[in-house]
Amino acid sequence: MRPPRPLPAAIAVVAVGALVAVALWRPWEDSAEAVGGPPEISVSRSQCGQGWTDARTGRQTLMLHNTGDASAEVDLVEVTSNKVFGEVEGLGPNTAAPMDVQLGAGQYAIRCLIEDTDPITGPSVTLTGDAKGGPAAVAVTKNDMLPLVKQYEAAVATGVAQLAAKTDKLRGDVDAGNLVAARSDWLSAHLAYNSLGAAYGAFGDFADKIDGADAGFHPLEKGLWHNATAAALKPIATKLAADVHGLQADLPNQQVDPNDLGLRAHEIMENALQFELTGENDQGSGTSLNTALANLNGTANVLAILKPVLEPRYPALPEVQKWEDRTRALLTAHQSTPVAQLDRGTREQLNGAVGELLEKLAPVAAICEVRRG
Known part of the structure; x- marks a missing residue:
């Protein structure tokens, strides 16, 4: 039994027919790469979750932009169940990263986990439609x-x-x-x-x-x-x-x-x-x-x-x-x-x-x- 090998810098973990599909991404070097993409959702102490204006059901990519001065993790959670549908780790100040999710009808919110700050949950967004939600899981504490x-x-x-x-x-x-x-x-x-x-x-x-x-x-x-x-x-x-x-x-x-x-x-x-x-x-x-x-x-x-x-x-x-x-x-x-x-x-x-x-x-x-x- 050998000591574990270091994990790669970018990891994508997808459950096969299972409950959780969490994508972990390292931030882009330059948020300018997001130009022309979906509207950016703010991640900061004062504006967590602001800017999610194109919310819809189905498969989609959310663009997260850390507008604050500290690194953050970001979760997309279903408000009623607290299930996590997507996650971005290591989002540095003034950087952006995509979050790929599959959402069904329900209430969702962006949760910002910023260094030295209690978790902040952004405004709830209600989605309607017939699309089936993707795998998700209640966070383990x-x-x-x-x-x-x-x-x-x-x-x-x-x-x-x-x-x-x-x-x-x-x-x-x-x-x-x-x-x-x-x-x-x-x-x-x-x-x-x-x-x-x-x-x-x-x-x-x-x-x-x-x-x-x-x-x-x-x-x-x-x-x-x-x-x-x-x-x-x-x-x-x-x-x-x-x-x-x-x-x-x-x-x-x-x-x-x-x-x-x-x-x-x-x-x-x-x-x-x-x-x-x-x-x-x-x-x-x-x-x-x-x-x-x-x-x-x-x-x-x-x-x-x-x-x-x-x-x-x-x-x-x-x-x-x-x-x-x-x-x-x-x-x-x-x-x-x-x-x-x-x-x-x-x-x-x-x-x-x-x-x-x-x-x-x-x-x-x-x-x-x-x-x-």
């Missing part, structure tokens, strides 16, 4: 997420304690020169780490020390499956166990970012697709699919924690479960088989199932992102 984060942190603390016991056993095997047992216990410990899921973003430097490309589990795997001596492996196993205990001791000082729960649900399996299903991480044990299954367990644990937030907001959640089950069945059937030994059909099935799962997981981060409102 900090209060919604904090109990879930606490629950997850408690589960992680239990998981790290189990990991520490397993790496101690692995170290003991190597110390005793019992490398047959060490191979078995290496796998047990490695899978325990990869089942921790979303927490690894909070592990800091310990993530690289324990499961980096050239540290911790990976050089130990390489040595165990390439006839290294117990004497050569002993310092690696000792350091791995020490780093896991260091993580365990430091864990009370670490906090899982609420936004990480939703984000990692997707990223865990994205990394599994890139590093495990290609065999890139395999250092000789042939257990990449076991690791991918542990990653899937980590994702399942995250989704179980997020269920109270996701269930009322994401109608496609059963589709996530469907593809999770399909992926689990395939990984279970072929675990302990080196990726290089899979036939083409099986590899295509695995890649297809994980790809579908990733598509269904894509909206989770946007739905679970903590917003002011």
Whole structure:
């Protein structure tokens, strides 16, 4: 399990047949690009939502212009339900950005979330017509997420304690020169780490020390499956166990970012697709699919924690479960088989199932992102 890759500067997250479609855009460098487009809607402390003069139902692009002196986020909300139909982030002073939305009949308003200012809701705009509204979701608040984060942190603390016991056993095997047992216990410990899921973003430097490309589990795997001596492996196993205990001791000082729960649900399996299903991480044990299954367990644990937030907001959640089950069945059937030994059909099935799962997981981060409102 590797630390997450940085997200790109501009992100578009669209739910597939689901409840939320939120487009996140970086501001244009020059608002002059908007010349000739739709009327600009003001974003500022004194004029939030002013200028929305062409309101209508259906698919449309709203042009937002920050006329204030501070950066802002902007939401388009349905007044009666507080559902968010569109969002623009990072709108700097004197810049403009488009918001693409699909609106049905109802009452809507622009909500301006300006730095160092309480949320400001602009004037309500009533739309009539037969057009169907697009996906939307009630914003998730900090209060919604904090109990879930606490629950997850408690589960992680239990998981790290189990990991520490397993790496101690692995170290003991190597110390005793019992490398047959060490191979078995290496796998047990490695899978325990990869089942921790979303927490690894909070592990800091310990993530690289324990499961980096050239540290911790990976050089130990390489040595165990390439006839290294117990004497050569002993310092690696000792350091791995020490780093896991260091993580365990430091864990009370670490906090899982609420936004990480939703984000990692997707990223865990994205990394599994890139590093495990290609065999890139395999250092000789042939257990990449076991690791991918542990990653899937980590994702399942995250989704179980997020269920109270996701269930009322994401109608496609059963589709996530469907593809999770399909992926689990395939990984279970072929675990302990080196990726290089899979036939083409099986590899295509695995890649297809994980790809579908990733598509269904894509909206989770946007739905679970903590917003002011």
